[in-house]
Amino acid sequence: MVKAVEDNTLSAMDVMFDRRAFMRRAALLSAAGVVMLSPQAWAARALIGDPSRKRLVLVFLRGAIDGLNVVVPHGEPNYYEARPTLAIPRSGGEGGVLDLDGFFGLHPALAALEPQWRDGALAFVHACGSPDRTRSHFDAQDYMESGTPGVKRTADGWMNRVQAALPGKRGPTCALSFGATIPHILSGRMPCANIPLGAAAVRPLPLDRPIVETAFDRLYRGNDPLSNAYQEGRAARAKLMAELEQDMSAADNGAPAPNGFPNDARRLARLIVRDPSIRLAFFALGGWDTHVNQGSSKGQLASHLTPLGDGLASFAAALGPHYQETVIVVVSEFGRMVRENGNAGTDHGHGNVMWLMGGPVRGRKVYGAWPGLATKQLYQERDLAVTTDFREPIATLLRVHMGLDGTQIDQVFPSRPPPTGQVANLIRT
Amino acid sequence: MKFKTPYDYVISSMRAIGVPDITNYRPLFGAMTLMGMPPYGHETPDGYGNTREAWLNPEAMMMRLSFATALSQGHLPLLAPPFEEYGSGPVLRVKSKGSAGGAMRYAVGSQKMNPSSVAELMSAIGGDLSPNTRDAIEAAPAELHSALILGSPEFMMR
Numbered sequence: 014m015v016k017a018v019e020d021n022t023l024s025a026m027d028v029m030f031d032r033r034a035f036m037r038r039a040a041l042l043s044a045a046g047v048v049m050l051s052p053q054a055w056a057a058r059a060l061i062g063d064p065s066r067k068r069l070v071l072v073f074l075r076g077a078i079d080g081l082n083v084v085v086p087h088g089e090p091n092y093y094e095a096r097p098t099l100a101i102p103r104s105g106g107e108g109g110v111l112d113l114d115g116f117f118g119l120h121p122a123l124a125a126l127e128p129q130w131r132d133g134a135l136a137f138v139h140a141c142g143s144p145d146r147t148r149s150h151f152d153a154q155d156y157m158e159s160g161t162p163g164v165k166r167t168a169d170g171w172m173n174r175v176q177a178a179l180p181g182k183r184g185p186t187c188a189l190s191f192g193a194t195i196p197h198i199l200s201g202r203m204p205c206a207n208i209p210l211g212a213a214a215v216r217p218l219p220l221d222r223p224i225v226e227t228a229f230d231r232l233y234r235g236n237d238p239l240s241n242a243y244q245e246g247r248a249a250r251a252k253l254m255a256e257l258e259q260d261m262s263a264a265d266n267g268a269p270a271p272n273g274f275p276n277d278a279r280r281l282a283r284l285i286v287r288d289p290s291i292r293l294a295f296f297a298l299g300g301w302d303t304h305v306n307q308g309s310s311k312g313q314l315a316s317h318l319t320p321l322g323d324g325l326a327s328f329a330a331a332l333g334p335h336y337q338e339t340v341i342v343v344v345s346e347f348g349r350m351v352r353e354n355g356n357a358g359t360d361h362g363h364g365n366v367m368w369l370m371g372g373p374v375r376g377r378k379v380y381g382a383w384p385g386l387a388t389k390q391l392y393q394e395r396d397l398a399v400t401t402d403f404r405e406p407i408a409t410l411l412r413v414h415m416g417l418d419g420t421q422i423d424q425v426f427p428s429r430p431p432p433t434g435q436v437a438n439l440i441r442t
Numbered sequence: 443m444k445f446k447t448p449y450d451y452v453i454s455s456m457r458a459i460g461v462p463d464i465t466n467y468r469p470l471f472g473a474m475t476l477m478g479m480p481p482y483g484h485e486t487p488d489g490y491g492n493t494r495e496a497w498l499n500p501e502a503m504m505m506r507l508s509f510a511t512a513l514s515q516g517h518l519p520l521l522a523p524p525f526e527e528y529g530s531g532p533v534l535r536v537k538s539k540g541s542a543g544g545a546m547r548y549a550v551g552s553q554k555m556n557p558s559s560v561a562e563l564m565s566a567i568g569g570d571l572s573p574n575t576r577d578a579i580e581a582a583p584a585e586l587h588s589a590l591i592l593g594s595p596e597f598m599m600r
Contacts, residue, residue, distance in 0.1 A: 168491065168496070185500075193475075193476075194475055194476060194478070194480070195478065195501060200478070202495060202499075204499050204500040204501065205499075205501060206500075206501060207501050218504065218505075218508040219508045219511035219512045219515070219517065220504055220507050220508045220511060224583065224586070225511055225586060225589070227582075228578065228581070228582035228583075228586045228589070228590055229507055229578075229590070229593060231577070231578040231581055231582070232574070232575060232578035232590055232593065232594060232595075233595075234574075235574065237595070238494070238498060239498065239503070239595050239598060240595075242498050242499060242500050242502075242503040243500070243503050243507075245500040246499075246500030246501060246503045246504040247504075249500060249501075250504060
């Protein structure tokens with residue numbers, strides 16, 4: 014309760030307003046037999062619906078994940094013909110897909126996400142991707158991060174442009190990137206704080222020593238651009254370090270993260286619970302470039318999918334009520350060839366599947382026009398075609414969930430193709 | 443006056459502090475990467491920008507000042523054997539107290555500044571320091587004087 018009121022991104026008016034809205038909602042909830050468990054839950058519930066709390070978490074799978082083995086078209090005979098050793102078996106048998114809608118099924122390593130699908134909080138957009146024809150990881154990632162496929166000269170990233178357009182107040186920890194350095198997608202004129210992965214997150218910088226900090230605080234106490242950057246950087250860092258240290262001692266008992274993404278994702282969830290002014294977050298995960306020994310229900314791809322699915326599921330659980338204001342998008346730069354290669358793997362392709370998960374997602378549906386896998390239906394007679402530009406579902410999300418208007422979305426994704434209408438209902442209003 | 447690019451900043455810091463021939467460039471590559479300018483790492487054909495807008499942001503400022511502090515206190519292993527492994531973490535992060543050998547490893551190639559070289563450093567950067575910068579240096583302990591000079595607004599500009 015105290016935390017929400019102390020949070021300087023909330024004005025007293027916001028709190029008063031939300032308190033009244035909360036009382037009405039609480040009356041309805043208690044009539045339905047729902048019991049409020051803790052002061053934290055009170056604070057969190059009171060903030061639901063506040064437009065300055067809506068957030069987007071983007072998980073970038075670098076290396077081009079094989080989307081056809083993630084959301085498997087098990088109703089398509091061509092799929093089984095093209096992949097004699099790598100295909101995921103039809104549902105029911107040993108290692109079979111987890112059926113979604115009778116035509117598509119989920120890779121069994123993603124069983125942790127099945128409850129999300131059942132609850133209607135998980136959706137996919139299949140045959141989704143970039144219109145650019147490149148099969149270079151670097152170019153394709155760069156285009157997906159700049160948001161301008163085919164245009165090499167875009168200096169900033171589209172999530173940075175989203176940050177610039179966000180309605181509502183912006184705190185020092187508005188945008189977070191998990192990894193060694195800030196990626197292109199969050200680069201630009203808006204600031205972004207960086208959190209190294211695993212145990213390195215709480216390793217101090219030389220600047221964190223109090224004696225050093227005091228000296229530089231004095232040097233940069235002015236109101237010039239350098240001092241402003243310094244002061245904003247210190248504020249973000251102080252906030253994050255305090256929360257991360259509390260997090261390490263409380264939740265992990267000081268132990269370093271043993272299994273990567275699930276721990277980092279839970280860390281982000283706990284940061285959001287303490288500081289709901291986090292609006293944008295970014296993770297990059299590697300290990301998807303499966304040219305050799307990709308595996309099927311088990312094997313290389315499966316062993317990378319398991320921590321991803323577990324991490325996303327535990328992220329959702331750890332967010333608690335904040336899940337209702339959070340949308341997670343999982344993307345990859347392009348897909349992989351339909352036909353398996355001679356090394357029990359798959360080579361660079363074109364179309365892929367986008368994942369969307371969260372309270373606001375109108376889930377339990379695979380969106381997008383399915384182009385089919387017969388040779389004449391394939392892009393360049395070898396790859397899944399792209400029928401939905403990756404910018405279209407994200408634009409829907411930015412409009413309905415994040416509250417951007419048409420002009421702002423045009424600034425985030427300039428000169429994108431006209432919408433197909435396939436994903437217009439992807440997000441609940 | 444222009445705001446230095448990360449490359450300018452790292453190279454001019456090295457010149458100002460007068461480090462002898464280094465054997466291990468990785469801390470410098472790491473610092474430029476953390477400041478947003480990985481050497482040879484620009485994805486697009488037009489190369490890195492050279493405006494303040496391109497390089498001044500809160501996170502990069504934290505990295506510049508951490509680099510200035512680590513360099514001036516001799517905590518960067520610049521004279522270590524080349525290609526020695528320092529672990530996967532970014533080089534500007536100091537090892538936690540408990541980790542065995544961390545401090546010793548960073549002391550390899552120490553080129554700690556002594557107070558007399560602060561005067562040389564001030565002459566190396568040329569021009570006058572603002573009253574605010576001089577005030578901040580005077581208020582700080584001597585061991586931080588060179589860090590404050592390298593981290594000063596004057597040294598950020600060229």
